[in-house]
Amino acid sequence: MRFTPRSEIPPAVFLNDPDEVAQLCERYSRMDGPIGFDTETSGLDFDGLLVDSYVVGLCTHDHRVAISTYESGCSEILRTLSKFLPETQDRHCGWNVQYDWNVLYGYTKYGFGWSRPIELETCWADGMKLFCLFDEEGEDTYGNRRLKDRARHWLGLPMNDFDSIAQKMGFRWAMSENRDLAIDYATRDAWAHMGLCMLGQKVTESMPWCMACPECGSYCYEQDPRKKHEWKCIHHGWVSGGQPLTMWDWHVRRDIPFLKLLQRMQIRGTPMDWAYLEESIQPLEMALEQKKREFYRVIGDAFYAKYGVRRAFNINLNSHDQLRVLYHGTYDRDGNPCGFGFKQGDKTDTGNASMGKKSLQKLMAVQQAPGVLQLLEFRKLDKILSTYVRGIIERRFPFDDNLHGIFRPWTTTGRLLSRDPNMQNFPTRDVVVMLPPAAPYVPTIEEMTAGNAEGWGMSLEEAEEELAQPQYQEREMRVNIRRAVKAPKGFKILCADYSQLEIRLTAHESRCEALIKVLKDGLDMHCYAAARAFESALNGVGYDEIYEAKQWDDGDTGPRHLELFKLAEPGQAERILQARLQGLLPAEKPRAMETLAKVASMRARWDGTEDGFGEFVQNSNPELYLEACGLLGTRDYELLNLRKSAKSAIFGIIYGIGPTGLAVQITEATRKPCTVKEARSLIESIRDVVFPGIGRMINRQKHTLRTKGYVRTGMLRYRHPAGIYSGDHGKRARAERQASNSPIQGLAADVVMAAMLAIEVDAQMNAWGCSLFSQVHDELLVLVPEEFADVALERLKLLMEISHGVDTPVPLTATGHAADTWDEAK
DNA sequence: TCAATTGGCGCG
DNA sequence: ACCGCGCCAATTGA
Numbered sequence: 001m002r003f004t005p006r007s008e009i010p011p012a013v014f015l016n017d018p019d020e021v022a023q024l025c026e027r028y029s030r031m032d033g034p035i036g037f038d039t040e041t042s043g044l045d046f047d048g049l050l051v052d053s054y055v056v057g058l059c060t061h062d063h064r065v066a067i068s069t070y071e072s073g074c075s076e077i078l079r080t081l082s083k084f085l086p087e088t089q090d091r092h093c094g095w096n097v098q099y100d101w102n103v104l105y106g107y108t109k110y111g112f113g114w115s116r117p118i119e120l121e122t123c124w125a126d127g128m129k130l131f132c133l134f135d136e137e138g139e140d141t142y143g144n145r146r147l148k149d150r151a152r153h154w155l156g157l158p159m160n161d162f163d164s165i166a167q168k169m170g171f172r173w174a175m176s177e178n179r180d181l182a183i184d185y186a187t188r189d190a191w192a193h194m195g196l197c198m199l200g201q202k203v204t205e206s207m208p209w210c211m212a213c214p215e216c217g218s219y220c221y222e223q224d225p226r227k228k229h230e231w232k233c234i235h236h237g238w239v240s241g242g243q244p245l246t247m248w249d250w251h252v253r254r255d256i257p258f259l260k261l262l263q264r265m266q267i268r269g270t271p272m273d274w275a276y277l278e279e280s281i282q283p284l285e286m287a288l289e290q291k292k293r294e295f296y297r298v299i300g301d302a303f304y305a306k307y308g309v310r311r312a313f314n315i316n317l318n319s320h321d322q323l324r325v326l327y328h329g330t331y332d333r334d335g336n337p338c339g340f341g342f343k344q345g346d347k348t349d350t351g352n353a354s355m356g357k358k359s360l361q362k363l364m365a366v367q368q369a370p371g372v373l374q375l376l377e378f379r380k381l382d383k384i385l386s387t388y389v390r391g392i393i394e395r396r397f398p399f400d401d402n403l404h405g406i407f408r409p410w411t412t413t414g415r416l417l418s419r420d421p422n423m424q425n426f427p428t429r430d431v432v433v434m435l436p437p438a439a440p441y442v443p444t445i446e447e448m449t450a451g452n453a454e455g456w457g458m459s460l461e462e463a464e465e466e467l468a469q470p471q472y473q474e475r476e477m478r479v480n481i482r483r484a485v486k487a488p489k490g491f492k493i494l495c496a497d498y499s500q501l502e503i504r505l506t507a508h509e510s511r512c513e514a515l516i517k518v519l520k521d522g523l524d525m526h527c528y529a530a531a532r533a534f535e536s537a538l539n540g541v542g543y544d545e546i547y548e549a550k551q552w553d554d555g556d557t558g559p560r561h562l563e564l565f566k567l568a569e570p571g572q573a574e575r576i577l578q579a580r581l582q583g584l585l586p587a588e589k590p591r592a593m594e595t596l597a598k599v600a601s602m603r604a605r606w607d608g609t610e611d612g613f614g615e616f617v618q619n620s621n622p623e624l625y626l627e628a629c630g631l632l633g634t635r636d637y638e639l640l641n642l643r644k645s646a647k648s649a650i651f652g653i654i655y656g657i658g659p660t661g662l663a664v665q666i667t668e669a670t671r672k673p674c675t676v677k678e679a680r681s682l683i684e685s686i687r688d689v690v691f692p693g694i695g696r697m698i699n700r701q702k703h704t705l706r707t708k709g710y711v712r713t714g715m716l717r718y719r720h721p722a723g724i725y726s727g728d729h730g731k732r733a734r735a736e737r738q739a740s741n742s743p744i745q746g747l748a749a750d751v752v753m754a755a756m757l758a759i760e761v762d763a764q765m766n767a768w769g770c771s772l773f774s775q776v777h778d779e780l781l782v783l784v785p786e787e788f789a790d791v792a793l794e795r796l797k798l799l800m801e802i803s804h805g806v807d808t809p810v811p812l813t814a815t816g817h818a819a820d821t822w823d824e825a826k
Numbered sequence: 827t828c829a830a831t832t833g834g835c836g837c838g
Numbered sequence: 839a840c841c842g843c844g845c846c847a848a849t850t851g852a
Contacts, residue, residue, distance in 0.1 A: 318847050320833060348833065356834060383835065387845055413842060415838090422844045425837035502838085655840040665840085730839070741841045745838095749842095777838045777842085 009064070009157065012187040014179065016068035018076035024065060025084035028058065034124055035060060036194030037092040039103045040186040042070075046397060047406045047420065048099045049106035049267065056081060057186035059194055064187035070110035078111040082118045092123035093197035095147050095189070098263045098408070105267060107399055122256055127193050129255050129409060130200035133247050134207060137412055137722040151192035154199055159192065160185055200251075207247040210716050214242040219805055221716055234807050250717065255409070258753055261760050261772070262407045262416070268773045269402025270423060271493075271783065273486035273821070277389050280433075280479045284385040287433045288378060292317060295374035299326065302370035307337045317378050320355045327369055328353050342367045358668075384431050388481040392421050407775070413742045414717060414749035416775055424776045426485075428826070430478040439471040485774075485781075485822035492789040494770075495825035496796050496816025497779035498752070500525075505747045506654060508714055508808040512693020519810040524550060530639075530646035532690040533682060541639070549639035641670040649682045653694060654744060656737030659683060698740040705739040713746035714806055715754075751804040751812065752778060758803035759796065768792050781822065789818040 015021050028035060036059035042052040053070030069078055085092075085104065094100055097120075104118040111117070131150060148159040160181065211220045213233035220231035220239065229240045296313050304310055315322045329339030345362050346354040353359070357376060363369035397404045405423045407416050418424040448456040448463035458466065466472075487493045498504075503525065507515045518525045523543070527550055531543040648665045651657075657665070659680035666674035666682075687695040701711050710720045721738040723731035752775065759765055759772055759780070768788035774781040780800065784792045793816055800814040819825035 316848080318834095319849085320847095321849075350832070352833085354833085379834080383846080386847080387836075391845070411842060415842060417843055419844060422837080425835090425844070427836060497838095652840065655842095657840045661840055733839075737839095737841070745842060748838095779838080 009188070009191055010059075010062050012064040012066060012183045014066050014068070014183045016071045016073065016077070018073045018080065021067055021077045022080050024067075025080055028060060029084065029087060031060065033061060033091065034093045034194050034198060035088055035091045036064075036187075036190030036192075037094050037097070037100065037123070038186060038190040038193060039100045040066075040182070040189075041103055046102075046106070046395075046404050047266065048102035049397075049404060050399075051103055051106065051108055053108065053110045054103050055182075055186050056085075057190040059187055059190040061194075064191060066183045066186040069108075074111045078117050085118055085120060089120045089122055090124055092120075093125055093127065093190075093194040094123050095127045095193045095196070096408075097123050097126045098259055098266070101260075101263050102266065105263075121260060123259075125197035125201060125251065126256065126259055127196040127200055129259065130197060130204060130251050132410060133251065133718060134200075134203050134720070136720060147189065147192060147196075150196055155192060155195045157188075157192055157195065159188065201248055204247040204251060207718065208716075209245045209247050209250050211242045211244050213239055215239060219245070219715075221714060221805075222807060232807060234805060247718070254753070254757070257757060258409060261756060262409065264760070264771075265407055265773055265775075266404055268771050268783075269397060269400060269404040270485055270773055270781075271488050271491075272392075272396070272401070272403050273484045274393065274396060274401065276484045276486070277393050277481075280477075281385070281389055283433050283435055283477050284381055284389065284479065286435055288381050288385065290434070290436055291374050291378040291381065295371045295378060298374055299371040302340070303337075306340065309337065311337075317375060318382065320352075323355045323375070324353050327355075327363060340369065342369055380431060381433065384427065384479060384481070388421075388426065392481070392484070395421055405774075409753075411749075412719060412721075412738075414713065414719075414746040414753070415777060416749070418775075423774055426481045426822075428482065430480045433477040433479055435475040435477060437472050437474060442467075442472050480823050482823040482826065483821045487783060487786075487820050490786055491783055492786045492818045492820065493822055493825045494782040494784055494789065494793050494796055494816060494818050495779065495822060496782075496793065496800060496814050497776075498748075498800065499813050499815055501748045501751065501778045501812065502654065502744050503650075504808065504810050504812055505714065505744050505751070506694065506697070507810050508806065509743055509747065510691075510693035510697035511809065512691050512697070515691045515693060516809045523547075526550075526643050526647040526650065529650055529686050529690050530642040533646055533649075533685045534642050538642075541635075546639045546643055549636035550643055641672060644669045645674065645682060646686065649679075649686050653683060653687050653698075654741060656698075656740055657683070701740045701743060702736050705736060711739045711743050713743050713750055715747060715750040717746060717750060719743075719746060747806070748778060751806065752780070754804045755800045756780065758799050762795070762799060764795055765792060765799075768795075770796075781825075784818070793818045 015024060036057070038057040039048075039054045040057060041048060041054040045051060056067045056069060058065050058067065067077065067081070068074065069081070081104075101120050104120060105116050107114050107116065127150075128146070131146075135150070151157040151159050211223075211231040212218070213220055213231070213236055215233065215236045218233060218235060220233045220242065222232040224230040224232070224238065227240075230238045231240065231242065233239050295317065296315075299313055299315075300311065303313075313326075315326060317323075326339045327342050328344055330337065330341040332338040342363055344353045345366075346356070346359040348354050348356075357379075360369065360372045360375065364372040392403065395403060395405075403421070403423070405418055406420050407418050409416055411417050416424075443456065445460070445463050445467070447454065448458045448466065449460055451457050456463070485493065500519075503515075504519060506512075507519055515525070518528050524547055527543055527546040530546050531538065531541075645666045648669050649662060652662045652665060659676045662683060663674045663676045663679035666679060687698070704711050705721065705724055709724060710718050712718050719738075719742045721735040721742070724735040724739075726732050726735070756772060756775065759770075759782070765782075768784060768791065770782050770784045770788070770792050772780060772782050780796070782792065782796055797814040797816055801812055804812065817825045
């Protein structure tokens with residue numbers, strides 16, 4: 001029996017009788033062919049892992065059924081399903097099956113009562129993922145809504161709108177009051193899944209992928225352009241006669257196992273130190289309050305200085321609108337001054353004055369806008385508190401206390417996305433929280449030494465000694481969200497990442513000889529590019545000198561740094577800074593003064609040891625550090641800037657940056673103005689002269705896009721950017737940038753995916769009890785019993801390096817650490 | 827009251 | 839007018 005997409009949809013039946021369900025399952029088991037598979041649930045907690053109740057929707061080519069699992073007799077029905085579903089799993093046609101697998105696996109109140117009866121391992125196809133392989137990129141690429149659109153578009157199938165009813169009125173209500181509609185909905189989805197998966201199979205079977213080596217079966221990704229039947233096997237060289245594979249094979253062999261792996265990661269969850277998060281709430285709140293008060297004070301004073309009027313400000317620091325009025329507004333309707341009336345600088349997309357970090361800093365530097373430092377501090381702390389502390393705490397999973405974020409494989413480039421919460425954007429750096437002194441009141445020296453009724457009557461020495469007590473000092477606390485990702489007792493976290501993955505894959509993709517040589521020789525490519533691109537201006541200074549200078553920017557504490565810091569006698573940095581103060585704009589002075597104070601206090605606190613120095617460097621920003629070492633304005637500092645420029649250019653080129661964008665970028669990175677002309681020539685020089693292969697690669701990808709309508713990664717996965725034939729020049733240019741970038745980003749994603757699959761099935765890793773629980777694009781996180789931490793780390797890195805199966809001209813190397821927290825393991 | 831939009835910012 | 843993402847708070851519009 002053949003399913004045709006436009007065939008008549010059969011009527012739907014509802015079953016809640018155990019015997020009838022058993023009979024039906026019997027019948028479905030006996031026949032063969034795809035089974036449409038779906039679940040409808042009462043709630044959407046934790047991506048289906050925690051629902052009250054659910055209904056299973058199934059269909060075959062001539063039958064649709066909704067099976068109730070929460071009414072009387074549901075335990076028996078569930079027992080039937082827990083046998084039937086695994087038996088037939090390799091016939092299931094799903095749509096985002098991770099969700100349905102979670103529903104069946106997860107905690108459900110009815111039936112077995114908060115238990116986990118069914119675990120499915122695989123399915124025949126997942127339409128959502130399958131369509132990503134070939135369907136056009138729409139406005140709304142993700143989400144369930146696309147099922148409706150695609151069913152209508154590809155199958156001509158009318159879809160109803162039970163979703164919104166169920167969501168508004170509750171699933172149980174909808175099932176009881178609107179049962180016919182509900183049944184039709186649940187089974188219609190299953191029907192659409194089946195139709196779309198079968199259609200997707202047809203389409204993807206006609207998309208060539210790679211060849212399986214006739215000798216060893218490994219995937220060969222490289223085809224001889226002249227002799228089309230010959231493919232390059234990483235083990236056997238040029239071979240022919242192997243089995244040609246299609247994107248359908250990719251889906252079956254790679255995507256389906258990967259979906260299961262992602263679901264495993266989801267149900268394992270990320271182990272968290274909840275106490276750490278809880279404990280950081282109050283300090284963050286206090287610091288926020290403090291920053292807000294400082295902001296009000298600073299703008300209040302400035303307002304008074306400008307208008308001679310005191311005004312109480314009660315601005316919401318999160319409101320762009322109110323900030324816009326404050327900085328750019330002049331007089332309100334009643335003729336009262338309401339803002340500073342600064343001239344507008346950058347604009348947002350909609351033409352409003354930008355209140356972003358960059359624009360505010362510009363406003364501060366050029367027009368002496370007050371309160372910017374306080375506002376930016378406030379934003380930083382607020383981000384941490386609201387997104388990462390509160391946002392994560394509220395997703396604590398009640399059953400195992402882990403964090404069960406969602407991983408989905410749906411991005412246009414093949415990368416994963418992570419949400420609820422997004423665990424791929426946890427801040428990497430510490431955030432410093434300054435807390436007010438513990439003492440409720442800090443007296444001034446004058447008060448302490450005054451002899452009158454209000455004074456303390458102390459001598460100057462006594463007063464100073466008293467003020468030096470810890471309770472009068474501002475306290476500094478560091479918060480790092482990655483510290484909250486913590487292995488439970490007896491376990492360690494392994495964190496391993498690829499070094500320069502995208503760069504190395506650029507070398508692979510472009511076959512650029514210069515780039516390959518740089519990476520093979522272990523040179524620093526940014527230094528190399530700087531040396532070559534600025535050759536004529538460097539007067540014989542070359543790679544080595546720039547590399548020497550780079551050491552200053554490393555953040556690691558080489559002996560040279562220590563020596564220089566020792567040599568720079570106390571006060572040297574301070575003197576240099578003082579001298580610099582003369583030449584600064586008034587608005588830049590507060591920052592410089594702040595730096596000065598920090599250097600002084602750092603030096604005062606430095607205990608003279610190497611460890612202490614390391615801490616000093618770590619806790620400083622690079623610029624502060626350079627200032628402390630008296631390095632600003634030296635030749636090394638200039639070389640450092642050249643390297644920074646080259647680095648910006650290299651990343652920019654990979655992203656398809658334009659001269660204007662790069663000029664801005666370099667100006668920011670080096671804090672020295674870069675003209676558009678300079679930026680343009682730098683781009684051309686690096687792209688076409690220093691690494692000419694990169695320029696050729698970009699042109700090749702653009703050409704492929706224009707002629708074929710898609711580009712492919714090194715593992716031969718496809719991407720179809722939207723807008724390639726658009727009349728809008730901007731849209732077309734965007735598609736071209738995507739085309740030159742996604743083969744790289746996509747191949748990186750493919751490599752990591754291959755490594756993850758290898759790690760998941762690796763007998764040794766499993767024997768040691770390792771479990772992969774998170775991924776951040778080029779970084780993998782594994783939980784391991786501590787006695788195996790060291791061996792497992794080595795194995796993990798090895799698997800990452802060898803299991804991708806791509807014949808790269810430079811090895812893909814991994815580095816990593818084992819520790820109790822993610823922060824330490826990074 | 828709720829969904830959608832906007833602006834800003836975290837990550838690789 | 840720099841690739842790929844997700845989340846938060848405020849605001850807006852129905």
